[in-house]
Every structure is written in C-alpha cells, then in structure tokens.
Amino acid sequence: MYTGKPRTARYQKSMLVIIDVHCVRFLGWPLNGCSHSAQTGSRMAELVSLAEGVAELVHDGDAVALEGFTHLIPVAAGQEIIRQRRRDLTLIRMTPDIVYDQLIGAGCAARLVFSWGGNPGVGSLHRFRDAVENAWPRPIEIEEHSHAGMANRYVAGASGLPFAVLRGYVGTDIARHTTTVGTVTCPFTGEVLTAVAALNPDVAVIHAQRADRRGNVQMWGITGVQKEAVLAAARSLVTVEEIVDDLDPRPDAVVLPGWVVTAVAHVPRGAHPSYAQGYYDRDNDYYQSWDPISRDRESFARWLDEVTA
C-alpha cells in the first residue's frame, strides 16, 4: 500500500465535503488506511488541461498507475509527465508498453510494478531492458507479477480489501522474488490459496473515449482494468477523445461517474500509438518504428529532446 504522501490542499477540501454530505456512506467504508475517500465527494470531476491535470495530481515520488490494456493507453499523459520532469515515481502497469518505456528512459521511475514488459507483437522494450540490465539512466527496482495477480491486486484495491485470493503463481519462481505474493487458508475448506496484496496507487491515469461536462466518463471496447485502477487510487486523471454535452447511454460501455474521478482533460488522440475504438486504429507501424528509436540511447535521447522541446 502506498500511503503517507502529503495531501494537496484541494484534496483536503474535498475530504471535508465528503464527511459533510456523504457521512453515512463514508463511515460505511472499511477504514484500512487506503485513501479511496478522495473520490467519493459530492463534487464532480474538474475539467482541466492536460498540463494542469498532471501538475496538480502527479507528484514526485508518487505511485502512479497508467492503465489501458493495449486499447486506450494514456500515452499523451505519460509524455506530459516526462515534460514536467517528475522523478522517483513508482510506475504501476500490467503491460508497461511504449508508454512506460518512454518514462523509464526519461529517468522518471524509481520502481516498476508490472506483469508483462514487451513491445506487443514486436519484441523487447529496450529502455526497460537497459534500466533493468544496466541501471541506465538510473537503477530501477522491479516488483513482478502475473496478469491474473495484477488484475486481482487492483480488484482488492478497488474493493477496499487488503488482499485478493486466486489460484495462481503455484510452482513458479515468481513468488520467490515478489513479497506481495503470499498464501491464505480457506476458512471453509482448509485449502491453501494464493493471496496478492492490494494495489492502491496515489494516482490512476487512464484514457477514455468520452466525458460530459460534469466529468462523467464513458469508454467501450476492450476496457481492461481501468475501472479497478481508478477506484483503487486516491486520485485520478482521465484524458478523453471528446467532451460532449450529454453522454447518451451506450450498451456495454463502462461508465465512471464524475464523483469518482478527480479531473478530466480533453486530449484528442491521447492514446496514440495505442487506439481508441470508434476514433482511430492502433498504429502498428509506430509500434514497429519504436524498436529502432528505443534500441540505442542516442536515438532515444533525440526522441526525448523532441518531446520535451
């Protein structure tokens, strides 16, 4: 669990509102030290620019989860974190993908919590490998899981539970190197099962198709683990393709009401080279072209100069 971070003034104000308006609901929550309560105030999400959102919600040393499973990856937000030169972040994400390869190469990360670190369909994430194999541009500590484990850790975090139970990791070497994997005995059958510690990031960042002006967020297609990441985190920033006056209901859409979202920023194409179903396709050519860009430090440095210019 990631606690003990200084809270912002705005955060404290919203805490007061929560207790005033939603005291019954608030008191009904398990007070396990996680900071979910920031999301349940009567206020709606604030509409901000991407730069404002990152400046206000992502701090040096934070545990940050940028989620989006192949689809809807918040790449533009990741690059804004690079531009604002955040340091010592714990980066949490099931599939680090290009977005974390960029953040790791830029030196933003002290730790990485993940379950699969490759360039999907292409090969290695070279900045991730250079950090793990050669401590460049700085040493990085890793905490490694399986996908099932990471998904369940978010579920526990979103559920206000300290851990989740699953059938997983058994017989593998993963648990020997990862302290957030353990066992728990079923109180009904005596069966020993795998337990994974809850994930409660300081801030979750996701990308969605649409939001309305009250900050209600709607996304569809492959929605991965984003709902769980937002509900597990103390704060959240959602970038969207489009802001509309009214969100017409959509079958199969995941909706995050504005009162569980801290801020929404309008960032068209904010998931590129990932995709936003209904808006643009995955740019598979870019994923291929990232391989030579990231392969050596000089070409990556040139890319970094362009992004931060």
Add this chain to the structure above:
Amino acid sequence: MSEWNADEIMTVTAARSLAGRTSCFVGIGLPSTAANLARRTCNPDLALIYESGTIGAKPTRLPLSIGDGELGETADAVVSVPEIFNYWLQPGRVDVGFLGAAQVDRLGNINTTVIGDYRTPSVRLPGAGGAPEIAASCRETIVIVRHRPRILVDRLAFVTSLGFGAGPGHRADLGLRGRGPIRLITDLGVLEPDPETCELTLVSIHPGVALDDVRAATGWPLAVHADLAVTAPPTTAELTALRSLTKGDRVA
C-alpha cells in the same frame, strides 16, 4: 504447392492439434498464428480467447497484439481483464492453452522472465503475462517454439509457468487442475510427455528433417519414441490459408 518451410509446417501442425476443441486461450506470436489458422482450416467454430478480455474473437486478419481492435470488434463478448482471468480461465473451463516460450525444459516448464541471475540478468525478457495461470488452469496446454539448443534447454534460469514441475505427480501435489503440457510443437517435430516420466519425447519428426539434427537442436539428451512418426506435410489448402493469413489478407 509442395514447397513449404520449417515455420509453416510448425504452424500447420499446431493448428491441426486444435481440431475438435471448443475453446483456446491464445498467447501472442506463433500460438496466435496457429490458432487463427485453425479457425480457417480444421476448426471454424473454435472460440479464441485472448487475455485482453475478448471471448470468441473472429479476426479477419492476424492481430499484432493480444488487444487489437479487430479482436474486440469481432468477439462474442468483451469482458474486463479481472473477469477473463477469474471467471473464464481460473475455473478450468477452457480446453486448451496455447503458449510460446523463450525457454522450455524437458518437463515442459517455461521461462519467459530472465536469462541469468534474476536481479542482475544478462537478458531481461518480458515476464509472465497471462502464462502462469494459463499453464495452470487450462484443461491442457500446447507449447509452440522453434527448435534451438538455447530454447529447448537442460535447465531453466527461471520457472515462469509450470509444466510438469519436478516430474510425475507434481502438478497434482500443487493442486493444479489442468493436465499440463500435452504437446510441444517445434519447427523440427512434435514432442509429447512420456506417460511414466512426463519427459517430453520426440513422437513425430517433420518430413525431410534428420533425427541427428533434432538431437543437436535439443539442449538435453533427447528421448525418441519407439514408433517415431513422420508428420503429415501441409496440404495445399492449409498452406494457402496460412500464407493468406500471414500476408495480412482479410477473410470474411
């Protein structure tokens, strides 16, 4: 169309092993190509399941990633990532897990994590992804790799996903429900576990491949089945379907 290469017979052989199956949990890369080929040849109704949460995906062209838009748009259902692992994979309702590997040992255990020491690796590989639980919970798994001494190794640097563990009975002792790896398909032949020892044994060799070459490409002293078969070569229909798939042709 009698000419075919080693990768093609590997993929065709893997696709054939999905005949008669209902559902397949698909890893990306070689397994995905073979699973999509099966839908276009021996098993048009096969339900492809990807860890991105797409169930019954019917892509009209080969996806580059496990979460391409094509998978979601053509699926019978799209569910969240926690749901795909907890409701669909974990209870053991999927017939076959189709996996690739960076390294595999003679008991079908898989490494996709590191080469060398874990904390100071010589090569850092992508890691586990969905594989540990796919290998644990599917009723059976099939592993597809190219046959090289650095891939079929005597000893794994890291066990990412369990095959038969330390040998007979180990999976049951650990409470794993699936049978484990029933087949390892390579570009040189097909290996299956010995019923007594679980050791992967060469049961079929691809046409034109010399047994000595298979031995040389295996990182342990290879056991060969007494009735070693020769793999049926790809048919014209299989090759046509595979080449259309890898060329990126769309199929309705």
